Amino acid sequence: MQLKKALLSTSRVTKKLLVLSSDFISICLAILLALVVSNVSLQSLNLEEYLRLAPMPLICIAAFWFFGVYSSVVRYIDLSVILVLVKAIVISFLLGLIGNLLYIYLLGYFIIITSDSLLSLEGWLVGFITFSFLIVSSRLTAHFYLSDRISEKRVVIYGAGSAGIQLASALRVSKEMQPIAFIDSNISLHGTYLGGIKVLHPKKLKRLSLSGKVDEVLIAIPSASRSILRDLLKEIQEYSVKVRILPGLAEIAQGKVLVSELKEVDITDLLGRYEVEANQGLIDKNIRDKTVLITGAGGSIGSEIARQVSKNNPKTLIILDANEFALYEIKNEIVSLQLNINLRTVIGSVTNKKRMKEVCKTFSVNTIYHAAAYKHVPLVEENPFEGVSNNIFGTKICLEAAIDSQVETFVLISTDKAVRPTNIMGATKRFSEMILQSYSDNNNENSETRMTMVRFGNVLGSSGSAIPLFQKQIKEGGPVTVTDPEVTRYFMSIPEAAELVIQAGALGEGGDVFVLDMGEPVKIVDLAKRLINLSGLDVKDENHPNGDIEIIFTGLRSGEKLYEELLIGDNVSKTEHNQILRAEEEFITKKEIGRLIIELEKAENNNDVDSLKEIFSRVINGYHSKEGIVDVISLNNLKTQ
The missing domain is CATH 3.40.50.720 (NAD(P)-binding Rossmann-like Domain)
Known part of the structure; x- marks a missing residue:
């Protein structure tokens, strides 16, 4: 080991000299063996005969140097280097032969294939084979010894x-x-x-x-x-x-x-969908030379929309988020692209009515992508009124600010969990959709702002999603936790979802509910198995007790469904984009929405979760919730009493 370390630590020049010396010795040994086969003893050779043999090693070394043999690193030798080496050996042999032909022509004496030759034909061939073997084998030996x-x-x-x-x-x-x-x-x-x-x-x-x-x-x-x-x-x-x-x-x-x-x-690689070229006309419609506001710009979808908008020539891009660090991150990322756009960064909450009106009026906003929302089902179940405040009241505040400022297009980012929801988060998103639908009613006076909502399923790699958790659990040696063996979800990559949201927003005529084609739903347990296998590991189960990673089923969480849906009804029509569908769904009037908002505010003020669930059950198609939903603050108060 010390010898190996010493050899590797020597200078490049020293290593070349060592290899060159080894080759010189190999050539000399090959000549000696050739003489033995030719029945010539060293004692019988005179000075002139020694001098006739002396050029052979020099010719070989020169040929090797010319072909770059000494430029290769022995430790990383491969077949291509061996082929160059063989070529150099053959050329050096031919040069030796030519040299001897010149010698016989000039001096009338030839050392091979004549009765007066020092070496017989057999001796020469044996010497050539020996020389080739020693040169190649010495390098291979050094290669395997030094290469780890x-x-x-x-x-x-x-x-x-x-x-x-x-x-x-x-x-x-x-x-x-x-x-x-x-x-x-x-x-x-x-x-x-x-x-x-x-x-x-x-x-x-x-x-x-x-x-x-x-x-x-x-x-x-x-x-x-x-x-x-x-x-x-x-x-x-x-x-x-x-x-x-x-x-x-x-x-x-x-x-x-x-x-x-x-x-x-990446899980995106596993679920890779057929790529559809974006319709640039739809992308340009609400972005090119427009002032674009993105709420929730620090989130998974909001930040990707910001990236894509920044690359499509907006007049001004305004990114807004209540999370200072997330906003700082996406701002720096966009600035690093050096796109020469007018970028404005706004810290603010969508529940701040004054702030939202100021932003829309000050910058004369043309397009709003409303991505700000609380989306994690278990957290919103424990904090239902924060979900109501941010997702419902925040949407209403942003929409009214847009209408007051005559914003041209308002696009709400929705979710498949809004369809027949079994949890508070899904119910708040469906109610947000209903707000847009009611304000877009042709019988209402609001005609300046086109309102559109886009509904889609899970996006891959979003914060808090299951897939990054699986990858972390696999790296830690397992187990991988899945809620239920039958649970399925729709999946789409974040860039694809953002691109389709932008295009769907351009298709809206007013009050449209667009649904993205998510492909076929995928079993979560199958995804977990594929991730384990592609990490070079085996799933450990009753059929494979010696596997590496076990999958444990933890049971559905509060408000979680076995499967998600994208449509409330069956009235669906195609659009000019084959991955975007238009859903025709019932909605209630703006006046009725106003009364419901008052009821929600009253329930929030009283921290009355039962009233909240009753309102949702009454107005949201298919809503049903599990028992036991209590605001985490109220629950803690009950425990301390």
């Missing part, structure tokens, strides 16, 4: 294109991973070698994985669509091998691929 192969992960690179080849090159200088094969669907590549690594058919991956020869699969197909990547991951997950992905084409375009660019499999 035992600690390297054996990886398969899925994708033998330019990205895969660049990744393999990057791995050669890394002590962490050893690429053992390429996997590619291109039949013409099967069986060939790229940089010394064999290209195999995708079907061979299963055998490699199950044999235990693969520690990790690295996907290097940056041009693959989300749907292709999803299908690929679905296939690989069966092998319980860890998977990482090389993201994007940016580094490829710059001609560099770094091992550090590899990322863990």
Whole structure:
């Protein structure tokens, strides 16, 4: 170990001299063996004959230097280096042969293949083979001794294109991973070698994985669509091998691929949907050269809408949130993009009527994306009146500020939990929708502001969602907690949801309820299993008692449903965007909404949860709540009495 450490710590020049000296000795040994095979003893050689042999080592060393043999690092040698080495050996042999031909022409004496030669033909061939063997084997021995192969992960690179080849090159200088094969669907590549690594058919991956020869699969197909990547991951997950992905084409375009660019499999990759190109006309309608206000701009959806709006040439972008740090983060992110836009940052609550009116009037806002809301079901169950205040009263305050300032478009971000809700949060969001519907009634006087609401399901990676929790639990060794084996949810990535919200807002005519096409609902337990498998681990259950990670079912939380819905009724029509549907739903009058708001305010003032639930049961289609919902403050007061 000390010798190894000493060799690795020497200077590059010293290492070159050591390799050169080893080659010189190998050449001399090969010549000696050639003489022995030719029945020539060293004692019988005179000075002239020694001098005739002396150029051979020098010719070989010169040829090696010319071909860059001494520029390669022995520790990272591969087949391509070996091929260069063999080429140099053959060239040096030919140079030696040519040199001897010149010698016989000039001096009339030839040391090979003549009756007066020092070396017989057999001796020369044995010497050549010995020389080749010593040169190659010495490098391979040094390579395996110095390269720490035992600690390297054996990886398969899925994708033998330019990205895969660049990744393999990057791995050669890394002590962490050893690429053992390429996997590619291109039949013409099967069986060939790229940089010394064999290209195999995708079907061979299963055998490699199950044999235990693969520690990790690295996907290097940056041009693959989300749907292709999803299908690929679905296939690989069966092998319980860890998977990482090389993201994007940016580094490829710059001609560099770094091992550090590899990322863990994201749940977005697992649920990748067919990508639909955005309708730029719809995006521009409410953004280009407009003053845009985003409430809740520090949240998951609000911040993504802010990112997308900032890239589509608004006249002014106003980001508003009550969370100072979240607002600071998204502001810095947008500023770092250097988009040369007029950005205004406002700390404020949507429940502050004076503040919201000031913002709308001062900046002459054209478009509002109202994303501010409390969304975590269990927390709102424990704090129902905070949910009512923020989600219902806050929406009403923002909407009235928009109407007073003649804002052109008001878009409410809603949720699938608003459909036949079983919890306070869902009920507050449905009531918020009803406020917009009533204010948009053609019989009302409000015609300057177009009001639209967009309803969709869970977004991947949002704060407090289950998926990041699963990933954290897997890293910690489990168990992974799922509420119920039958629970299902709709999923969509945050960028896709934000993009569709912007486009849906442009389709609104007044009082429209738009529903985003979320695809098929997904079983949460299946997602958990896939995440475990793609982390290179096995699920531990009664059929696999020796697995790595156990899944525990904790039971549905208060207000939680087994499945979510997106539509209250069946009256749905298509729009010009095939992922956005328009729902025709019943609504109540603005006058009735006003009376209900007064009732809600009274219930809030009295901290009367029973009255709150009664109001929701009376006016919200399908609402039913479980017993036992008590404001956490009231509950604590009861316990202390």
